[in-house]
Amino acid sequence: MKRLERLTDALRHEQDAQLDAIDVSRTRELLLKKRPRPVRKLPLLVAAAAMVVVALAWWGRAAPPVTFTVAGVVGQPGAWVAARAEPLDVAFSDGSRFVLQPDSRVRVDETTAHGARVIVERGGLDADVQHLEDAAWAVRLGPYEVHVIGTRFTATWNASDERLRVVLHEGSVEVVGPHLGDGIRMVPGQRLEVSQGSGEVVLRSLDGRAATTAAPIPSQIPSSRPSASVPGTAVVVPVPPRAATTATASTSSGAPDWRALAAERRYKDAMVAAKAHGIGRLMAELDAGSLLQLADVSRFAGDGPTAIALLQTVRSRFAGSTSAARAAFLLGTLSPSGPAAAQWFTTYVAEAPSGALVREARGRIIEAHVAGGSTAAARAAATAYLQSYPQGPHAALARRTLGLAESP
Amino acid sequence: MGKLAKRTRAADAPRGVVRVLPFEGDDDALLRGLVEGQPIATAAFCDRYSDHVKRVLGRILGADSELLDLHQEVFMKAVLAAPKLEDARNLRGWLTVIAVNRAKTELRKRARRRWFGLDPGAKEAPEALAPGADADAAEALARTYRLLDEMAADDRIAFTLRIIDGMELSAVAAACNVSLATIKRRLQRAQGRFVQRARRDEVLRDWLQQGGRWS
Numbered sequence A: 001m002k003r004l005e006r007l008t009d010a011l012r013h014e015q016d017a018q019l020d021a022i023d024v025s026r027t028r029e030l031l032l033k034k035r036p037r038p039v040r041k042l043p044l045l046v047a048a049a050a051m052v053v054v055a056l057a058w059w060g061r062a063a064p065p066v067t068f069t070v071a072g073v074v075g076q077p078g079a080w081v082a083a084r085a086e087p088l089d090v091a092f093s094d095g096s097r098f099v100l101q102p103d104s105r106v107r108v109d110e111t112t113a114h115g116a117r118v119i120v121e122r123g124g125l126d127a128d129v130q131h132l133e134d135a136a137w138a139v140r141l142g143p144y145e146v147h148v149i150g151t152r153f154t155a156t157w158n159a160s161d162e163r164l165r166v167v168l169h170e171g172s173v174e175v176v177g178p179h180l181g182d183g184i185r186m187v188p189g190q191r192l193e194v195s196q197g198s199g200e201v202v203l204r205s206l207d208g209r210a211a212t213t214a215a216p217i218p219s220q221i222p223s224s225r226p227s228a229s230v231p232g233t234a235v236v237v238p239v240p241p242r243a244a245t246t247a248t249a250s251t252s253s254g255a256p257d258w259r260a261l262a263a264e265r266r267y268k269d270a271m272v273a274a275k276a277h278g279i280g281r282l283m284a285e286l287d288a289g290s291l292l293q294l295a296d297v298s299r300f301a302g303d304g305p306t307a308i309a310l311l312q313t314v315r316s317r318f319a320g321s322t323s324a325a326r327a328a329f330l331l332g333t334l335s336p337s338g339p340a341a342a343q344w345f346t347t348y349v350a351e352a353p354s355g356a357l358v359r360e361a362r363g364r365i366i367e368a369h370v371a372g373g374s375t376a377a378a379r380a381a382a383t384a385y386l387q388s389y390p391q392g393p394h395a396a397l398a399r400r401t402l403g404l405a406e407s408p
Numbered sequence B: 001m002g003k004l005a006k007r008t009r010a011a012d013a014p015r016g017v018v019r020v021l022p023f024e025g026d027d028d029a030l031l032r033g034l035v036e037g038q039p040i041a042t043a044a045f046c047d048r049y050s051d052h053v054k055r056v057l058g059r060i061l062g063a064d065s066e067l068l069d070l071h072q073e074v075f076m077k078a079v080l081a082a083p084k085l086e087d088a089r090n091l092r093g094w095l096t097v098i099a100v101n102r103a104k105t106e107l108r109k110r111a112r113r114r115w116f117g118l119d120p121g122a123k124e125a126p127e128a129l130a131p132g133a134d135a136d137a138a139e140a141l142a143r144t145y146r147l148l149d150e151m152a153a154d155d156r157i158a159f160t161l162r163i164i165d166g167m168e169l170s171a172v173a174a175a176c177n178v179s180l181a182t183i184k185r186r187l188q189r190a191q192g193r194f195v196q197r198a199r200r201d202e203v204l205r206d207w208l209q210q211g212g213r214w215s
Helices: A002-020 A025-033 A041-060 A258-263 A267-277 A279-285 A288-300 A304-317 A322-334 A339-351 A358-372 A375-388 A395-402 B027-036 B039-061 B067-084 B088-115 B135-148 B153-164 B169-176 B180-198 B202-208
Strands: A068-070 A080-083 A088-092 A097-100 A104-112 A115-129 A137-141 A144-158 A163-176 A184-186 A190-195 A201-205
Touching: A002 B039, A002 B135, A002 B153, A025 B039, A025 B067, A080 A088, A080 A097, A088 A104, A097 A104, A184 A190, A184 A201, A258 A267, A258 A288, A267 A279, A267 A288, A267 B135, A279 A288, A279 A304, A288 A304, A288 A322, A288 B135, A304 A322, A322 A339, A322 A358, A339 A358, A358 A375, A358 A395, A375 A395, B027 B039, B027 B067, B027 B088, B039 B067, B039 B088, B039 B153, B067 B088, B088 B153, B088 B169, B135 B153, B135 B180, B135 B202, B153 B169, B153 B180, B169 B180, B180 B202
Parallel strands: A115 A137, A137 A144
Antiparallel strands: A068 A088, A080 A104, A088 A097, A097 A115, A104 A115, A115 A144, A144 A163, A163 A184, A163 A190, A190 A201
16 A cells, blocks of 8 residues: 555656746736626627628639749849859748858749749859748759758759759758759758769768668668768768658658657656667757757656757757757756856846746745855845745745745 | 724835735625725735635646636626625635636636637647646646546546645535535545546556545
8 A cells, every 4th residue: 555655656756846846927917907797799700700601702812923032122033143152041921031142143933922933043042941830942953953941951052063052951851963862961061062063962961970861761762873982971862752751750660759758758768769769860950940859758768868959959959049948948847956056047038038938047046055055146046036926935045045024 | 803904104115005904804804895996905815815715726627727717707797796694604605616616717718629629639738837846746646637628627626626726524514505416426435436536647657556535
């Protein structure tokens, strides 16, 4: 009986810790801000019907194509644009942006409601394409075409030696053209170089490591295709026919996917799957949200070092983002309570001053300073906390730190 | 009947910010203030019962990313329904019933979505793990809720509130708005099914092999 009670206690304790991390203070704010009123269904039905009519009318309209400016001047589809000694900015109305590299010549060939087709005659460009639903962008470089959904990448075409180079920073692209079979799908952190003349195709990670991130399967590489130029440091990665998934969706061996296992709350199994795929590869491939998710999985599996490494990857790869700030908070929770933890929580507050975890972070700063014996810093943090959150969950600790009597 | 504290503007408060002082009344005063739409009572209502509602929802559903939305819905519904509550002494129990009903609706919705293949269960992982948390317990907890996903909503509610939360049997019956005999039957059925499935789980099996309540 006692062992079962121990289990029940452990489950309850563990869940309490998880529930503590969920901030429900917004309920109070919401109720104070807007008192709920009984719903009158008839006006709602009328309003809904009206919205349907408006939506149908709107749907029937043909959406206008995106427009663009070249260095601030309205551009015309079909006209050639040339950058000479300086980069040239081509900005689209959906927020997408192409910066032409010096000595490049480009034409915005065709615009639609969902994107444009950009032809690079020579030189290159840095693309930052907005990830919008139904986005459809294409960049043509010589005989090659880069299909884009939403991403940041650099593409250059050297017409004299017929070499294509694509460097992918974020998102995913698919490159089609000679020697690429059904195409090559790239993941962030990869560089693709194709020589149309020699047929050499090289895909490698930006840090020079072997680019196994797109889950190449040797047996899928046709024997007629040229091999990598530097064996062991780069590989040729053809995209399997359209049904192929990206590396982040499954493993090449058909092993269980860490996301699916995590969704089933099988955190240890998920970590085994992630490690089988390669934590280093995932660090290079995944977007910020997925990295944070994998860090959570690591923490729940009790693998603190991996969680820390993943969070630090978020900090370095997505510096300045809300995800990076959140990573700072989590790094604080994973650090031994003391100066290091205080520093991470302080970083979170600085980077996300209106973030959902600010109150908690500021409370934990007090805890960390107290634990680290930094009396002056603890008192300063406690004073600041009480000014902002006199009734907050760390208010009692703050008062004790300041030697104040508890409020009734 | 308690007295409502006067609402005052603190001299040093930033312009335009009204500081709400602690509510001093009992649940009778709280309910009256709630019905009258007094912000101080609304705030106090949240302060007193926010953690309780979060715990009830969390026990039944697990600590997932939708808990905040459900928490808000429960309080919204409670504020709307407050005029219908006649006896403030039962404020906590009444709120528990609302939370349990909302959780039950959510469980059924999720079951429907799973049935149609619309919800693969890809919930966000819980927000944060407390420093020093027990990884084995986290794994056991995760597996427990995975098994609970296969259980009927009524049985799951009885199991989570009684076995995991440790709520009194009579309180569980009241929260589910059923008789004590009915809740006992549900609990017995839920325990039996849970143990049967847990014994096939490699992690939970280890916990159960030592004997005890579920063995």
